[in-house]
Amino acid sequence: MAATSVQAQQQQPLLGFGTEAAKKELDLEAAFDKQLQANNLRDWMKRMTAFPHQLGSPYGLNNALFLRDKLASWGFDARLDTVHVLFPTPKVRILELTEPTKFKASLTEKPLKEDATSAQTKDVLPPYHAFSANGDVTAELVFVNYGVPDDYEELAKLGVDVKGKIVIAKYGGSWRGIKPKVAYEHGAIGCIIYSDPKEDGYFQGDVYPKGAFKNESGVQRGSVVDLPLAPGDPLTNGFVADAAHKRLSVDEAPAMMKIPVLPISYGDALPLLKALGGQVAPATWRGALPITYHVGPGPAKVHLKLEFNFDIVPCYNVIATLKGSEFPDQWVIRGNHHDAWVFGAADPVSGAVAELEEARALGELVKTGWNPKRTIVYCWWDGEEPGLLGSTEWVEKYQSILKEKAVVYLNSDGNGRGYLGAGGSHTLEKFVNQVGRDVTDPEKGTSVIERLRSRTILNGTPTAKQEARSRADLRIGALGSGSDYTPFIQHLGIASLNVGYGGEDAGGDYHSIFDSYDHYTRFKDGDFAYGVTLAKTLGRSVLRFANADVLPFDFSNFANTVQGYTAEVKKELEAARTKAEDHNKVLGEGRFEAAADPKDPFVKPSVESVAPYLNFAPLDNALVRLEQSAKAFASASSKFSTLPADKLKELNEILYKTERKLIHADGLPRRPWYRHQIYAPGFYTGYGVKTLPMIREAIEQKNWKEAEEGILRVSGVLEGFVGEVERAIGVGR
Numbered sequence: 001m002a003a004t005s006v007q008a009q010q011q012q013p014l015l016g017f018g019t020e021a022a023k024k025e026l027d028l029e030a031a032f033d034k035q036l037q038a039n040n041l042r043d044w045m046k047r048m049t050a051f052p053h054q055l056g057s058p059y060g061l062n063n064a065l066f067l068r069d070k071l072a073s074w075g076f077d078a079r080l081d082t083v084h085v086l087f088p089t090p091k092v093r094i095l096e097l098t099e100p101t102k103f104k105a106s107l108t109e110k111p112l113k114e115d116a117t118s119a120q121t122k123d124v125l126p127p128y129h130a131f132s133a134n135g136d137v138t139a140e141l142v143f144v145n146y147g148v149p150d151d152y153e154e155l156a157k158l159g160v161d162v163k164g165k166i167v168i169a170k171y172g173g174s175w176r177g178i179k180p181k182v183a184y185e186h187g188a189i190g191c192i193i194y195s196d197p198k199e200d201g202y203f204q205g206d207v208y209p210k211g212a213f214k215n216e217s218g219v220q221r222g223s224v225v226d227l228p229l230a231p232g233d234p235l236t237n238g239f240v241a242d243a244a245h246k247r248l249s250v251d252e253a254p255a256m257m258k259i260p261v262l263p264i265s266y267g268d269a270l271p272l273l274k275a276l277g278g279q280v281a282p283a284t285w286r287g288a289l290p291i292t293y294h295v296g297p298g299p300a301k302v303h304l305k306l307e308f309n310f311d312i313v314p315c316y317n318v319i320a321t322l323k324g325s326e327f328p329d330q331w332v333i334r335g336n337h338h339d340a341w342v343f344g345a346a347d348p349v350s351g352a353v354a355e356l357e358e359a360r361a362l363g364e365l366v367k368t369g370w371n372p373k374r375t376i377v378y379c380w381w382d383g384e385e386p387g388l389l390g391s392t393e394w395v396e397k398y399q400s401i402l403k404e405k406a407v408v409y410l411n412s413d414g415n416g417r418g419y420l421g422a423g424g425s426h427t428l429e430k431f432v433n434q435v436g437r438d439v440t441d442p443e444k445g446t447s448v449i450e451r452l453r454s455r456t457i458l459n460g461t462p463t464a465k466q467e468a469r470s471r472a473d474l475r476i477g478a479l480g481s482g483s484d485y486t487p488f489i490q491h492l493g494i495a496s497l498n499v500g501y502g503g504e505d506a507g508g509d510y511h512s513i514f515d516s517y518d519h520y521t522r523f524k525d526g527d528f529a530y531g532v533t534l535a536k537t538l539g540r541s542v543l544r545f546a547n548a549d550v551l552p553f554d555f556s557n558f559a560n561t562v563q564g565y566t567a568e569v570k571k572e573l574e575a576a577r578t579k580a581e582d583h584n585k586v587l588g589e590g591r592f593e594a595a596a597d598p599k600d601p602f603v604k605p606s607v608e609s610v611a612p613y614l615n616f617a618p619l620d621n622a623l624v625r626l627e628q629s630a631k632a633f634a635s636a637s638s639k640f641s642t643l644p645a646d647k648l649k650e651l652n653e654i655l656y657k658t659e660r661k662l663i664h665a666d667g668l669p670r671r672p673w674y675r676h677q678i679y680a681p682g683f684y685t686g687y688g689v690k691t692l693p694m695i696r697e698a699i700e701q702k703n704w705k706e707a708e709e710g711i712l713r714v715s716g717v718l719e720g721f722v723g724e725v726e727r728a729i730g731v732g733r
């Protein structure tokens with residue numbers, strides 16, 4: 001049944017291919033699928049995760065050379081493209097409770113006999129946060145929940161100030177780098193981040209090695225570079241260090257964290273939290289430790305001392321090219337990082353080996369006489385974990401070439417068992433749906449897109465449920481940051497996709513020594529069936545982009561998506577206005593004082609700024625034109641594949657450069673590196689995306705003037721985009 005329906009769907013037209021070409025393409029994809037072997041993924045994962053392979057490590061270079069040599073043996077033009085970047089590693093780490101009792105945190109993860117690599121010590125980086133400041137501070141402790149801006153509003157209501165204090169925050173609720181940044185903005189002098197068992201420990205399920213979840217010694221390492229400001233080497237934001245471009249000093253680097261920050265386990269956090277007094281934490285802040293959670297400050301006092309080596313290290317990107325036979329100057333780029341925090345089986349090796357198997361299968365197709373029309377560039381990035389260092393420096397190094405030649409960037413970053421997860425440029429939403437239609441789920445035999453549709457109908461939000469039934473294409477998420485697509489889409493405006501499977505593979509191993517081959521094969525994708533499925537999904541995407549007559553971009557779903565974002569920001573503005581009006585009303589009536597518990601400290605809230613009415617007309621007008629041009633393009637596109645070669649070439653160049661029109665040379669306010677005007681990582685969410693970021697964040701920050709400027713900025717960018725769509729229609733006429 002399921003197979004027949006997939007076949008029936010396959011007979012529907014293939015975006016970018018005429019009838020004959022589509023048939024040939026589907027045959028080629030079937031031959032590609034036949035090549036893929038799960039055992040290769042298993043062998044390569046075992047090999048690549050045998051030793052720690054973080055940026056700057058001997059085994060990191062060993063893996064890079066392994067990848068390069070494999071690729072060269074399959075017929076790719078493969079090389080290491082090396083850049084030099086700042087990589088801080090820990091020299092001194094001390095955390096101790098000095099009052100009211102004494103306790104010294106172990107700051108180590110305990111090896112397990114059930115986990116073969118966990119007892120290694122050579123080249124293992126202990127738990128730390130890359131790009132933390134040096135520091136030696138002693139102060140009272142305050143518990144700040146997730147440490148996001150809302151939590152500090154709550155603390156202010158409780159009369160608790162963190163100025164001059166050390167804060168302890170839970171992982172979760174935002175990207176980790178936001179926590180010390182917001183703590184610093186509120187005057188804290190140090191920050192500790194711990195993994196509460198409620199998030200990924202025993203509250204969720206059995207802990208490792210019995211189950212997949214975090215045990216009491218597991219710690220999440222990670223970067224705290226100010227990623228929403230700019231990724232890449234913080235000493236060289238926007239460029240690569242060379243004779244003409246000098247590195248900043250560590251002290252000058254704006255993206256460096258300003259206070260010391262350290263990750264710890266819940267084993268180490270328990271005595272600190274237990275020693276806290278003060279008010280009982282709000283109900284939603286409490287975790288799963290066997291204590292009553294208090295916010296402090298004190299009487300717990302802690303001493304935190306951190307020192308780092310600030311070394312410049314080589315960063316080895318592996319770049320492998322198959323030259324296009326017809327359009328060598330149009331590049332289809334595919335990437336996944338190869339560096340890990342320690343052994344990194346799930347993150348990133350599960351994705352890196354799927355990508356490697358794709359490349360091997362392409363090499364086999366070449367042996368049969370096939371050649372891609374466009375150039376295919378396969379990349380394995382180094383230094384992703386400390387802050388997208390390898391990919392960002394590569395993009396900055398080759399930016400003028402990439403602006404001209406990059407057609408699309410296809411990313412993965414780890415993989416597991418479960419459902420298709422896809423995010424990216426909405427001009428690619430239809431494309432992703434077609435690819436997902438043609439890939440079969442290994443557990444259920446239905447297409448991966450239909451499986452995702454079923455889950456959305458069961459578990460989605462009310463709107464998502466309704467749309468999953470009525471809308472032809474499933475929606476894809478927008479990209480914020482957190483992986484190597486960031487420099488491509490956010491800095492240069494190269495249409496990008498990020499794809500991975502997951503949702504049936506939970507665990508607490510992320511960025512700990514327990515993200516290992518043993519953990520992965522027991523709890524994630526033990527038979528590598530979803531690794532092969534990822535290779536089918538992204539390999540197919542590469543093949544379609546490399547071979548298409550007309551590049552498979554579509555503008556209707558993009559127009560529909562931006563209309564949705566606009567409706568959201570209008571709603572947010574209305575909600576902000578109502579909230580501020582209500583707040584000011586009850587404040588004026590004296591109701592806060594009247595309702596407060598006289599035994600608790602009372603802090604009178606201040607008057608809130610009420611949102612004015614903003615003029616959305618320019619944006620509404622641009623959206624109407626966008627919708628019209630998208631419709632006109634869709635109806636004109638049926639004839640495109642019959643165009644003469646020179647016209648097709650011109651058309652395709654316009655198509656893949658439409659995304660470039662969504663960037664603005666000035667970038668976003670206070671963070672010029674981020675230039676995309678539709679998608680950006682949130683300034684206070686980190687990885688989490690903010691769509692229409694200039695408008696949305698201005699409304700959230702109650703900066704009404706900037707919101708109005710944002711409306712004009714986005715309208716202008718969309719008008720430019722519409723101009724290109726109309727030009728494409730003109731060429732195709």
Ligand SMILES: [Zn+2]
Pocket residue numbers: 337347348384413414
């Ligand atoms: Zn990763």
